[in-house]
Amino acid sequence: DQQVKQNSPSLSVQEGRISILNCDYTNSMFDYFLWYKKYPAEGPTFLISISSIKDKNEDGRFTVFLNKSAKHLSLHIVPSQPGDSAVYFCAASVEGSQGNLIFGKGTKLSVKP
Amino acid sequence: GAGVSQTPSNKVTEKGKYVELRCDPISGHTALYWYRQSLGQGPEFLIYFQGTGAADDSGLPNDRFFAVRPEGSVSTLKIQRTERGDSAVYLCASSPRGAGRLYYNEQFFGPGTRLTVL
Numbered sequence: 001d002q003q004v005k006q007n008s009p010s011l012s013v014q015e016g017r018i019s020i021l022n023c024d025y026t027n028s029m030f031d032y033f034l035w036y037k038k039y040p041a042e043g044p045t046f047l048i049s050i051s052s053i054k055d056k057n058e059d060g061r062f063t064v065f066l067n068k069s070a071k072h073l074s075l076h077i078v079p080s081q082p083g084d085s086a087v088y089f090c091a092a093s094v095e096g097s098q099g100n101l102i103f104g105k106g107t108k109l110s111v112k113p
Numbered sequence: 114g115a116g117v118s119q120t121p122s123n124k125v126t127e128k129g130k131y132v133e134l135r136c137d138p139i140s141g142h143t144a145l146y147w148y149r150q151s152l153g154q155g156p157e158f159l160i161y162f163q164g165t166g167a168a169d170d171s172g173l174p175n176d177r178f179f180a181v182r183p184e185g186s187v188s189t190l191k192i193q194r195t196e197r198g199d200s201a202v203y204l205c206a207s208s209p210r211g212a213g214r215l216y217y218n219e220q221f222f223g224p225g226t227r228l229t230v231l
Contacts, residue, residue, distance in 0.1 A: 004155075034219065043117070043204055043222030044156065089155050098168055099208060100146060101220065103155030 003027045004092050006104035015113050019077040023090030023104055026071065030102075031095040035064060035075050038087045038106070047088075048075070080111045115139065117223035119205050125229045126195055134190040134226045138207030145188050146220060147180055148204040156204050162188060163210075195230045202227050 005024045013019045021035075031052045036044035050057040050064045050073070057064050063076045077084055087108045091101040118137040126132050138145050143164055148156035158172040162182045170180070177195075182188040192199055206220035 006155075036222075041224065043206075043224045046219040046221070049219060091155075098161055098163065099144060099218065099220070100158040100161050100169060100172070101148075101156070102158065103148075105153065105155050 001026075002104070003030075004090055004102050004104040006088075006090055006107050008107050009105070010108045010110070012110045012112065013080045015082055015111055016079045019075075019080045019084065019109055019111065021075040021077075021088050021090075021107050021109065023073045023075075024071060025073075025092055027092070027094065027102075028071070029094045030092040032093040033064070033066060033073050034091045034093075034101065035062075036089045036091060036103075037084075038089060044089055077109075080109075082111050082113050085109055085111045117205055117207050117221055119203075119223040119226050121226060122224065123227045123229075125231065127231050128195060128197060130195050130230075132192050132195055132228065134192075134203050134228070136188045136190070136205030136207075136223060138186065138188070138205070139221055140186075141209070142207035142221075143185070143210050144208040144218070144220075145182060146206045146208070147188070147190050148206065150202045150204055150225070152201075159190070192228075195228075197230050200228055200230045 034049040035047040038044045066073045087106040089106045090104040145162040147159040150156045161169040165185045177193045180190045202225040204225045206222045208218040208220045
């Protein structure tokens with residue numbers, strides 16, 4: 001049973017618009033959430049993270065929102081750029097697990113010029 | 114280079130053979146993780162090292178899989194009697210010190226080794 005779910009396998013957005021990637025989770029013991037970006041033939045690259053004690057974290061064009069009551073987080077990219085086209089993975093860490101991550105299946109984002 | 118490196122980048126083997134996959138973490142990182150990513154899936158945790166010891170090997174699928182990190186730096190993932198279902202991209206990641214109460218260190222991933230078992 002998947003503990004981290006990314007229900008949209010793909011998302012297409014026009015350049016300059018907002019991209020919103022969603023992630024749901026089931027384990028209330030998750031205490032840290034991360035977003036990774038992956039280009040083909042490369043390893044995942046860390047993008048942004050959020051602790052469970054916060055509800056928002058912002059870094060430049062990227063903002064992550066966490067709604068603990070709904071067990072939902074989202075990544076907003078504004079404005080979207082063609083170079084943002086990649087697969088985005090949501091990941092979570094269980095408190096006390098020493099950091100090993102549980103990943104969703106990923107969402108492939110395509111930003112069209 | 115300063116990043117995590119993995120060798121080989123591609124490995125093709127026959128069913129029943131033994132393979133070794135190598136990971137060179139970022140210098141000074143004490144925490145090292147192995148993940149496996151099958152087609153259409155996200156990475157799945159296999160094993161975590163803090164220094165030389167395997168602190169958590171709960172993700173290893175069975176006893177055909179084994180990993181070592183004898184000097185607390187380079188790690189080798191070993192797979193015996195490979196099966197077609199072992200075909201995947203094997204990812205290694207390192208982190209300054211893993212995670213604990215009230216802190217978390219991001220993991221830096223290598224490019225992975227694509228293993229194909231024929």
